[in-house]
Amino acid sequence: MVLLLQVLVSGVLLGGLYALMALGLALVWGVLNIVNLSHGALIMLGAYATWFLYTGAHIDPFAALPIAAASLFALGYIIQRGILNLVIRGPMFNTLLITFGIEVILTYLAQLWFSADFRTINPSYAGSNHALGGLTVPYVQALAFAIDSVLTTAMWMFLLRTRTGRGIRAASQNLVAARLYGVDPKRIYALTFGLGAALAGVAGGLYGTVSQINPYIGGPLTAKSFVIAIIGGLDNPLGVIAGGLFLGVVESLTALYVGPTYRDVASFGMLVLILIARPGGLLGRTA
Amino acid sequence: MENILEASGLTKRFHGLVAVHDVSVQLRRGEILGLIGPNGAGKTTLVDMVNGTLEPNAGDLVFEGRSVRGLPAYRRAHLGIGRTFQIMKPFPGMSVLENASIGALFGTNGGERSIGRAREQARECLAFVGLGRRIAQRADALGGPDRKRLELARALAMRPRLLLLDEVMAGLNHVEIEEVIEDIKKVRDQGISILVIEHVMKAITSLSDRVFVLHHGEKIVEGSCGEVLRDPRVVEAYLGRRRR
Structure with missing residues (x-):
């Protein structure tokens, strides 16, 4: 029983990180209708940014997150403004191809500049736990989970309450009308992609504190984010949280009771099952 | 003239x-x-x-x-320059008030910077076209005539x-x-x-x-x-x- 509870706790904590990874992907997908295949590479860059700030400048990894986020925001804004805005009206295949190209370029630049060595972000408190009843809650993962919750809520509030957020929602719900009421689509798109990249940057920094990083982590993380975005639905950030938590728990349970090698079988199996049962996502409206 | x-x-x-x-x-x-x-x-x-x-x-x-x-x-x-559409184009996932406030937030001269003032402006325009009681509804729940009114209110909220x-x-x-x-x-x-x-x-x-x-x-x-x-x-x- 304690074992099961422990697995559930780990699963929820893992799921919080998953949700944050997927949030940026879902935002960009929902607003720009771009499935950003370079999302995982942006997460990877966020992880390296945090690692460099920690090992090079001795900045605490959690304090380094805003810097990583700001750098990734700038990179994302430039990618959208300079490249993706040129093809956004084209067929979806073009954006898939171009974001895939960006993913390849970023991955191999990372290999060239950062080498293929495995890195970890290992602050002094990395191994510390909090014992709660018979359960162990690792500090780092709990903090990562808290940051994820705050950011997701902030994102939701931003979309609902601010002028720019409303412009983003207007552009995603009816682009033609939004333009005619004065919303500049290119600026809104660049801001949205920048935000998506910033979220990836934070997710990357947190990922680096709980897992090893190397230049090749991007691809699998894109796939995972994609699964979560679909499971959660693109309608609202709460769906993405639900999707992340769900996947985290399912993977943890599978790893314990079936075997760690079956984790991906479980996650992609869930994707197929959910697409059959609720094509709009867990919290999404079904057609 | x-x-x-x-x-x-x-x-x-x-x-x-x-x-x-x-x-x-x-x-x-x-x-x-x-x-x-x-x-x-x-x-x-x-x-x-x-x-x-x-x-x-x-x-x-x-x-x-x-x-x-x-x-x-x-x-x-x-x-x-503001317009309404023959085939109505509301923002389906937003409330009637939010719909009209998009016009106020982004319209003439780039629109109103403050959400509060934009909301007031939108509210006035909605009251003007007779949608004052519907502001909290979702736009996609409105019937045809009310959608027409919303089109007009949203365009007016731009202060064209x-x-x-x-x-x-x-x-x-x-x-x-x-x-x-x-x-x-x-x-x-x-x-x-x-x-x-x-x-x-x-x-x-x-x-x-x-x-x-x-x-x-x-x-x-x-x-x-x-x-x-x-x-x-x-x-x-x-x-x-x-x-x-």
């Missing part, structure tokens, strides 16, 4: 089809200009060119003394200087049409110039200071309501449609 909008020689072709051919028209500041014509005459295409949804193949368009040709639609909105109304009365009943006619008159009294596309003749005759008629994409006549509706070319254009 000075002109707020001057179109000269506007032409729009869709592949082989000439939708609008060499149309020149002036809209004076503070007037209501009626645009009529049989279905497929090119009325909506003309309005699309004015607000930047479509670029003309030829001709020029001058708004308040400067050419707006080539300016993207959102920039024209910032200059003060020129308002393009594309069949705001289609689908409304007699009482509702009377209400909208009164609303539009009040809008004009605020100093907003208006171009009205309408099939409801009563609306055209009671609203328009002048009328112009498009037929097969060309302007066939322009003048006061009485003159235009008696013009044999106009009668023929409309009877030709009826014979079909």
